[in-house]
Amino acid sequence: MENTPTNKEWLKQDQWVKPFLKKYRVLLFFAIFLGFLTFFSAGALMFNSGYLISRAASLPENILMIYIPIVLTRAFGISRPVFRYVERLVSHNWVLKMTSDLRLKLYQVLEKDAIFFKSKYQTGDILGLLSEDINHLQNLYLRTIFPTVIAWILYVFLIIGLGLFSWWFGLCMLLLLGIAIFLLPAVSVLVNGARQEKQKVAKNELYKNLTDNILGVSDWVFSQRGKEFVHSYEKEEMKLHQIDKKIKDFNHLRDFLLQVLFGGITIAVLAWASIRFPGNHGGAANWIAAFVLTVFPLIDAFAPLPAAAQETTIYRDSIKRLNELPEPQQSVQEDTPILLENTKIEIKDVTFSYKGSSKKVLNQLNLTIEPKEKLAILGRSGSGKSTLATLIRGDLTPNQGELLLGGVPTASFGDRMTESIGVIHQTPYLFHTTILNNIRIGKEEASEEEVWQVIEQVGLKEMIEKLPDGLQTMVDEAGLRFSGGERHRLALARILLQDTPIVLLDEPTTGLDPITEQQLLDTFFDALSEKTIIWITHHLQGIQKMDRVIFIEDGLLEMSGTPAQLLKENTHYQELYAIDRGTN
Structure with a gap:
């Protein structure tokens, strides 16, 4: 049985992802930092808004008593869309630079080694490589790397911050948020990741067969087997539809559980804040709404992680296919004349x-x-x-x-x-x-x-x-x-x-x-x-x-x-x- 490289070995041997991570690492770090500031500003906006609403409702003696929360609310209200806009510009600029180099490298491989390449792949395989795998790598950065790294940074920041107020509640949030950040993504990979890999294989096979058969559709008509072609295509399409349905059903269940988890986290924060900041009206009780409202914008940072994690199977397969291509310099052929004695x-x-x-x-x-x-x-x-x-x-x-x-x-x-x-x-x-x-x-x-x-x-x-x-x-x-x-x-x-x-x-x-x-x-x-x-x-x-x-x-x-x-x-x-x- 042929030895299959492990994920770690594939990552070590990879020549299609790591080089571009290193080449544009400054832009990458800047985009991640801007992403963190976006969610930080969103959380800080809700935190200050919650405190401001509670403090204003307690009828302060002077407007200066709530001047600072007003200024901070305005500042974070402006900074959140600004950081989001700049983060999108930087991250998409980074991805476009990366995919531009990626497509250039792929073209050089195909152009310089076209004959060798075609000896391994059918037309449908080539089209699948060009149309699917490059897009998968682009999504790898935008939908997996960026949100995952940003969520991890926020996770560490939140646990440390809550730990300063209460070490035992910090541990509780460590476990509860850990379910959303680690457990649910792991389950998604185990359950739906395998299905998505089957889905991609089925799509590529359907794409390949459809391409090759359409190119030769006249032969199907000539041999009077048109109905057989349509029936075989519909059968393969039905298999793909069944896989799609299982993936969607799991996604709906996982998203429901994720919302229940965030609801539980919100209730837990409310209960902790009520204990930590006691009082019926005004005073320390003004902080309760601040902490509770902060939970809601952070949901946007953690909710995409399970879906992003399960797609890593597809990305790994795309990286594998691209790394199986020869390097451009391996395909240079010597231009030596060939003398033919006859044309038999x-x-x-x-x-x-x-x-x-x-x-x-x-x-x-x-x-x-x-x-x-x-x-x-x-x-x-x-x-x-x-x-x-x-x-x-x-x-x-x-x-x-x-x-x-x-x-x-x-x-x-x-x-x-x-x-x-x-x-x-x-x-x-x-x-x-x-x-x-x-x-x-x-x-x-x-x-x-x-x-x-x-x-x-x-x-x-x-x-x-x-x-x-x-x-x-x-x-x-x-x-x-x-x-x-x-x-x-x-x-x-x-x-x-x-x-x-x-x-x-x-x-x-x-x-x-x-x-x-x-x-x-x-x-x-x-x-x-x-x-x-x-x-x-x-x-x-x-x-x-x-x-x-x-x-x-x-x-x-x-x-x-x-x-x-x-x-x-x-x-x-x-x-x-x-x-x-x-x-x-």
């Missing part, structure tokens, strides 16, 4: 599963793609076809087996893989610059003559020549002035200019009408006739142009053969063909 792709006994998942996305897969072969990969969402394409590009490393391009492991290519494999995605992105610059992304040093040659190959020469500025025409953000088919043709022009021996088509015709789709496929296959084509698709239009078709199901190669052979001999392919043609 060999997939030998490849098994792959994502980190944290026991499911094998690919299981002992064997496949060889010969140079200039035209291969179509079919399969429903989650079957492993997109993972296989990512492995071929070298963005993932197989857990077992080998994946070779020209006899070289694909994962060793790094960024140089773009010299061997070009990719046309489902939604090609065009940048807000000229048509010439958009196409030259494939080959920055290309001449205009070379650009015109590839434009003619993809059938856009006549259209671009009619534009007032020709190749210098500015492209709108994301290329919105062009149709879907035109954007794909411009993406193909990039690939042709780049002249890679292998081209991966990742469902490039999704969302196009049948006529545009067929025209685009004809252009693709004619322009890429001398290259290896790996075509991921859920649609069988144009499939007859492929040399071979394979179908991946649950990580296994379920069928393989030429389109004509499969249509004649394979029942499953015949059903898919009938569904695609609308004859079933």
